């Protein structure tokens with residue numbers, strides 16, 4: 405599949421992003437959380453849109469990601485792909501390219517945490533070069549499951 409355009413997320417993208425968010429997470433972020441990220445100077449938020457894919461929403465938003473830059477580190481907060489568009493290699497290319505867009509020359513590493521049951525997330529991150537560096541048992545209060553901490557070195 406040809407590359408789809410990545411653009412910075414704006415307030416105009418929030419409705420389709422929220423729809424994907426609600427269909428992707430057991431404890432989804434609300435509107436306010438996304439607007440807080442958009443207002444945060446350290447935050448980088450991107451959306452991916454693509455006409456050739458199943459029509460997921462009016463604006464054609466297929467995926468989104470949020471990350472923060474803290475001195476020489478990237479902290480990945482979110483990535484989700486619309487359910488109808490999964491298993492097509494979209495997250496892999498979108499996250500790889502979003503990290504490259506964000507990782508200026510001083511960035512040394514990227515960190516994230518993921519639920520231990522999230523096989524898709526864990527496999528995606530490993531494929532992108534993240535390695536497990538820690539495990540926080542009972543981190544998620546809704547399920548009691550552990551958070552796996554992962555790091556990628558640039």
Ligand SMILES: CC(C)(COP(=O)(O)OP(=O)(O)OC[C@H]1O[C@@H](n2cnc3c(N)ncnc32)[C@H](O)[C@@H]1OP(=O)(O)O)[C@@H](O)C(=O)NCCC(=O)NCCS
Pocket residue numbers: 428429481482483484485486489490491492493494495496497518522523524525527528529531
């Ligand atoms: C995780 C997620 C973003 C993957 O998106 P995707 O576009 O389907 O992923 P890709 O097609 O790019 O797959 C890349 C790799 O991820 C892994 N992967 C993706 N979906 C998988 C699944 N259901 N089971 C196992 N591995 C999976 C595979 O290693 C895959 O590589 P491969 O195709 O060579 O086997 C998507 O499932 C999603 O939005 N899930 C809900 C939100 C979420 O859990 N986000 C991550 C935590 S913040």
